[in-house]
Amino acid sequence: MSGDTGDMGLRERKKQRMYQAISEAAIGLFLEKGFDKVSVAEVAAAAEISKPTLFRYFPTKEDLVLHRFADHEDEAARVVAGRGEGVTPLAALRAHFLDGLERRDPVTGLNDHPAVLAFHRLLYGTPSLVARAYGYQERSEKILAGALGEGAGARLAAGQIVAVQRILAMENWRRIAEGESADEVWRDAVDAAELGFRQLESGLGALGYFEGQ
CATH class of the missing domain: 1.10.10.60 (Homeodomain-like)
Structure with missing residues (x-):
């Protein structure tokens, strides 16, 4: 065996x-x-x-x-599933995203290495690749929804979380593509991430979705 x-x-x-x-x-x-x-x-x-x-x-x-993104499809779900006792899904995802910014993880958009910039230009500059990337995003949402629970609430929450992370990453990449360094963008990127997750917590928390999780 x-x-x-x-x-x-x-x-x-x-x-x-x-x-x-x-x-x-x-x-x-x-x-x-x-x-x-x-x-x-x-x-x-x-x-x-x-x-x-x-x-x-x-x-x-x-x-x-897009194979480079394959390992990241279930990343958010893994973070939620592996969170510590008493840690909410949003708190775990917020900490993970902030850690990614600190490490200059390319997935956060906060990476100015020439090879990473070239890859992002290829990706976002090719319409068929952008369209195909939405399929990866949809699968990421579906997997995350499964980790959050069942029903429409989980699906809506997953969609909002994935959308916020995508927007944060795109803004970081846009600024770096326009000539700023990762170090120059970092502080604003952290502030934007904090704001994004506060808004998620306010919106989803008001619905009582994460109560008791």
Whole structure:
């Protein structure tokens, strides 16, 4: 039994490495030539695999880029599920977002590394990628709603939380894209995050949604 488990773990690690290798090869080409000027065949050739193999890993060309967000789809839900006793979901998510700002996590938009800026320009400058990103956002909302509870209340709360975090990240990225450094934006980013989560707490708390959680 333990041998089967080890084999499954090895296969999963190899699969994840393949995902990573294909995605990085694709992003390199997209950054060099532009998303719309690179064919799937070119990506397959760069990754040294066939087109059918590539499509087994990535159903669409856009997924080659958005794979970088795959690990973040359930991040908010994991934060809620792993919070300490007596800590509300919003308090846990607020602390996690503020920690991300402190660490300059690219997901918060507060990162001025040239490679991160180039990736964000690729993402937000390509309409088909922006449209596809909404699918990832919807899945993130659905997973978070499951962690918050059941019913319309959980779905509405998850939607508002994910929207606030997206808006905060986009504003941080916009300012950095216009030439400010992450250090220059940081203080305002923290203040905006504090305001955003206070508004969430006020709105959702007024509905009694997080009482007793």
